[in-house]
Amino acid sequence: MAKLSFLAxxxxxYVLGAKAGxxxxxxxxxxxxxxxDxxxxxxxxxMAQARADAAVDSxxxxxxNETGNK
Incomplete structure (x- = not known):
């Protein structure tokens, strides 16, 4: 998802800064x-969003779990 955001x-x-007309x-x-589309x-x-959500949940x-054990 980060790659897609970077590309966007x-x-x-590029579109805003280009002087290509x-x-x-x-x-x-x-x-x-x-x-x-x-x-x-x-x-x-x-799929990327689902993986990111799973990573965040993990x-x-x-x-x-770590803060509960202290």
Whole structure:
């Protein structure tokens, strides 16, 4: 998920900072719109979110167990 966020941030920064003109902006926008609607990307994002949630839950459980034992 962090990689996806980084890529989204990088893309946004590039679009906002680029001096390539409107044509390049439209090209990037078309690619983004196509990618965000791609079921493969949605599946990968969902899997990444599930893994991140599981990792957070695992850390919370470990921290809860460690503080309870002291």
């Amino acid at each position: 941030g990088f893309g946004a920064g 409107r044509e390049r902006y439209e090209q990037i926008r078309r690619v983004y719109n196509h990618a965000k 791609d079921p493969r990307l949605q599946t990968a994002a969902g 850390v919370k459980n470990r921290l809860g």
